[in-house]
Amino acid sequence: MMDRQLTVEFPWLVKEVDLPLGGSAEWISTYATDTRTITNTTYVQESKIDLTGYVRKDLTVSFRRSFEQRSGTDFYQWYTYNPNVDYILETVLISSVPMDDAQLTAALVGAPGFNNFPNPASFDWGNFNREHIIHGSYRVHYANSIVGSGAFTSTGASTLVPVVDNYFSSLEPTAADCLYCYRVINLPTPVSFKDGPRSLQFPAMRVILDAFTMEEPEIEYLMRLKRSYELANQV
Numbered sequence: 001m002m003d004r005q006l007t008v009e010f011p012w013l014v015k016e017v018d019l020p021l022g023g024s025a026e027w028i029s030t031y032a033t034d035t036r037t038i039t040n041t042t043y044v045q046e047s048k049i050d051l052t053g054y055v056r057k058d059l060t061v062s063f064r065r066s067f068e069q070r071s072g073t074d075f076y077q078w079y080t081y082n083p084n085v086d087y088i089l090e091t092v093l094i095s096s097v098p099m100d101d102a103q104l105t106a107a108l109v110g111a112p113g114f115n116n117f118p119n120p121a122s123f124d125w126g127n128f129n130r131e132h133i134i135h136g137s138y139r140v141h142y143a144n145s146i147v148g149s150g151a152f153t154s155t156g157a158s159t160l161v162p163v164v165d166n167y168f169s170s171l172e173p174t175a176a177d178c179l180y181c182y183r184v185i186n187l188p189t190p191v192s193f194k195d196g197p198r199s200l201q202f203p204a205m206r207v208i209l210d211a212f213t214m215e216e217p218e219i220e221y222l223m224r225l226k227r228s229y230e231l232a233n234q235v
Helices: 052-056 101-106 218-234
Strands: 002-010 013-018 026-029 042-050 060-070 075-078 088-095 133-143 156-167 178-186 197-202 205-214
Touching: 002 042, 002 178, 042 101, 060 133, 088 197, 088 205, 101 178, 133 205
Parallel strands: none
Antiparallel strands: 002 205, 013 026, 013 197, 042 178, 060 205, 075 156, 075 197, 088 133, 088 178, 133 156
């Protein structure tokens, strides 16, 4: 058995509301990072952790724990703030199988691997179970009224407070050759230069997996390897 530390880094997300000439208000980036747009309010940061070296040696990767670190302070500015709609959703996923944009969007509503709300016409939940999600977290952020400046009905700013902070990591051992890493963030809908959100600063994040590799008996390893491929192909 050999100890390993697997790490994935997610960049800053810095956005402000712009009103193009003759167009509708929209979020634009004020700091270039490796962030991809899914919808006009939903963004994903993604990367991979390569495990092929371990697979070639017929090693299983197991996990003791996982945890997240943030590099700075989140900061939110508004023209007006409505807590009914001006909250921010964030989910972080490290999965043994890839996820498409529809499944990442659904992960903002219900965590993958659970028995999700039965509304298949609206969301693609995917065919996930707990084994897929090596690391998972879900947060709902609101403006912090304690340190906010200005009334919520006028221009103001504050840090953000996670009022929901859930973890659903399985830490399941895997024989997959790759881990797929996602950070999905959904922002409030921009309105105009008089109403709604104004800008957002979301800090970079690091996820650390406290892992170890081990050599299992041949039959057990082959069964785990078979299971890894089955999970990847059934999603």
